[in-house]
Amino acid sequence: MNAPSNMLEQIQSDALESLAAASDESVIQEIQTHFLGRKGVLTHFLRNISDLPKEVRPEAGKSANVLKKKLETAFHNALSDIQTAKQDQEPGIDITLPGRPVSCGAFHPLTLMNQEICDVFKQLGFEIVEGPEVELDYYNFEALNIPKDHPARDMQDTFYISDNVVLRTHTSPLQIRTMEKRKPPVRIIAPGKVYRCDSDITHTPMFQQIEGLLVDKNIHFGHLKGILTTFVHHIFDEQTLLRFRPSFFPFTEPSAEVDIQCVMCRGDGCRVCSQTGWLEILGAGMVHPAVFENVHYDTDQYTGFAFGMGIERIAMLKYGIDDLRKFYDNDIRFLNQF
């Protein structure tokens, strides 16, 4: 009779050889039964261990159990390999079926634009301020050097609540309200709704504006150009050309209108820029001394600049929107695009 160790070696090599030759799940199961089943070879060996000489019994039992573990692992792995291989060959789920719908909302495009603009100015050290939309004539006009019965009032069609109360026509009253409360330096932007008595394809009676104001010592027109150039380059791109041309606002002197190179045609002339190659997007200027006098700032010490822009206009250019009124229709098919 062979030594028990030889017998175990024989079982191991037989088992592993037949396993290596097997490629079918049922064959493996048969082999497994042959070796490890109730009547299997190794089971038989273990059951008959008591027939062995006393001195070899412990060693033989230990080895047989190790082999049993080893074979069990080998059969298990072989079976799972085959199952994995089988799964890998299956066609799988239809990944093109739509996912379970998740409703996702969106900011209104004007809010998006507003945030983008405010973010640029926040990085430039400006602080956001807000104020009333129904405003005293004083803040909306008089303190901004627009007296009653002045033709400059024709520049803005005003909604009146009473003789002295109006819907603000710009967010410029925040210049006055802020300067009344603070000493210079001042560096603010004022976003918000404004109102003008005008309604057609290119005007809605309510729209949104951002006004900016910077007051400090030694501020000059070149600084205004610097800030606005940085702004335009952030919102559009670094290649966008700007031009500043003389204009008139009662609360700034010198005053300027700021055009950017048409973002649609790059200055070649198109329908959007009325063939001029330029788009007017900002009004700006150095704060008028009369405005400083109204808030008791020392005009010998301080100068400053102010600027204002319409958010709709910039959003239309950025997002390619052709009709201003879409902003206030709130059609979900429009809102869902932002």
Add this chain to the structure above:
Amino acid sequence: MKVSKSWLSEYVSIQSDTDHLADALTMAGLEIESVSDPYAHLKNVLVGKIRSIAPHPKADRLQCCRVDIGDKTISVVCGAKNIFEGALIACALPGTHLPNGLILKKTSIRDELSEGMICSETELGIGNAHEGILILDNSHTPGTLLNETLNLNDAVMEIGLTPNRPDCACMIGVAREIAAIESGTLKYPAITLNESGPDCSTMTSVTIENPDHCPRYAARVMLNVQVAPSPFWLQQRLSAVGLRPINNVVDITNFVMMETGQPLHAFDYDLLDEHRIVVRTARQDEKFTTLDKKERTMESDMLFICDGKKPVAVAGVMGGLNSEIHDGTQRVLLESAYFQPTSVRKTSKRLGLNTDASYRFERGIDPEGVIFAINRAAQLMNEICGATVCKGIVDVYPHTIPSVHIDVSVKKTHQLIGITPDQEQIESLLKSIEFTVNPIDEDLIRVNVPSFRVDVKRPQDIMEEVARLVGYNEIPSVSPGSAACVERPSRHLFYRQYIKQSMIGFGFFETINYSFISSDSADRLKLTSDDPRCHPVALLNPISEDQAVMRTSLVPGMLETIRRNLNQKNVNLKLFESGKIFLNHSNAPLPQEREGIVGIWTGTSQIENWQQTETACNFYDLKGVVEALMHRLYIKKLTFCKPEQADPYFRKGSVAWMMVKQNKVGILGEIHSDVLGAYQIKQPVYLFEINYEALYPMIPEKLSARPLPRYPSTTRDMTLILDKAVQAKEILDVMKSCNEKLVSDIQIFSVYEGNPISEGKKSMSFRITFRSWEETLKDEKINQIHTDIAKTVIKTFHADLP
């Protein structure tokens, strides 16, 4: 305002082509909004010579002409009576767009071929002689372009004139700017007057009763005036800038206004009672008929020009019908005055009457230009109307308008405009626009402002002139070095942004509605008159009834938005708006502006999909959103209670107040069907409103993290049969109170009414989570608590176990 390039060329020789000129003017502050060629429609109109005329075989009034147009001879059917063989005429060829809208085509008129049209001045839009066609003199050659041979080449530029530049509301003013831009010379028209009439002061007198309104009034008298249509060149000038030729006298006043910026008025001298002028304010409610044949009701501070007995013009605005120049006028009194700008503006505004004259007066004309203009007009009336000019001017100028001198520091100029032209450069720039400059010391200069520049009053105004003449684009862009002021961002801005962001996360779209609503909105919401929202801030001048008052609620705008979307078949909507409402404030000049948010959900809660069926949204969908929003804002003590008095636009029994620690922060419910009906909405709408003012104080200022539990939790389920009227919160409160420490959470996972549950009852299933912060709870202990809870609830609510 329109200016014509050919007209401008009379005062300055223009070097640039039209495109460059327009660009240069724009960059100097006169924005050219458009450029047009007033004769563009004439590019297919040639000079033709009528070779032969034959009667039309089928029409008595028509004739068939053979017209030589240079390279060929064409057939043209013509109905004019003044044609003759050999006549030089204007022949429009097919393709011509006539000003009356007609587009010419090759055609046949009653079987006779017509390959063009022989035109009158009116048809061509180059004059108003409409009787008969235009007959040209012999200096023209057949085949040449009509606009070339008549020198009808022009560019008309539309200037978007800013209110500060009335000096440029005339040709000379714009020519002055061009001269400055091109370093050219401005040529004023030379005036030589032949004053052969009697002394003007013997013919008339001027009395100014209100010199505050009228600082200066000058009058001239013209005799033997022959009123007739103006010569072609004068009509052409006026038409080019958009003025309609009327007669030579009126046209001359308009021409001089367009040339110099000084509005003039011509009265029929013989229609002036006592042949004199009195300038006085009107009496309250005095009636007066202006030239446009409309009766005006005057107010007491409006200024009249009167004769010895009656008003004859509204000063600076419009003349009267009673003293108008007519065909038989023989003697003319010419007015050239300076009226107070605000006086003219008030009158023009209140009468709703804007004229070319009022436009200029209210912006401020040149007080020293009054005499130049009246002399210029006299000269033209003499030349064109054959008028005899009376000697001298009656010029009443009680209050001299002082000339302006401004001392300007060169250094401060540099500091403001960011470039450093020296004193000499500044001087030469300013001289180019007729300012005179005298140096005071090394830094200061004294600038004398010409009287036509009424906008220049302060040193900064001079600095702007310097900057714009150098060109804004020459100023380098630099970054301001001043320190940024870092302020704490306001809590309000932060929270609002956070709330909006959260709502978007919950699947809602932000909307922005108009701040004005229709005045019947409060009624449509069924609000009663004691509600402050029924008394909105009203606009004095609304655009429409739909936008007549400031919104006192965010609800109407939102319902309108829902309606618009439903009309577009957008039926599943989750929307919100964060915005202001405006409430009247009796004691303050301004209304109270309150900010808040409104959110709506309508349509489906769950969209139909291959994995799920469609479910309609309900109250609890939106309640879940509100709960989640409050959770995002760290508000823990949110409860919902039955309102004592709910807003009437909610359906009774389907509305709740949101309470945080006894404070009402908002309302949530289903919109009443009457209200939906008023907005033509045919599906249920759930809506919540939160007032930020009430909400913000409830948000904890500080966040502090809690440790995570160390011991596991266990759950037990309990199903009870309860009276239908018992509310979930009552049960939950009782359950929690049984063991506040160990009951950490209770979920309601089923609510059921109907078979086999008996009428008036409902079954509710609860899943109670038990957890201790000190130990792992043993089963026996949990079972004990669970049983206690069951007993208590059964006893309190007379509940049964299933």
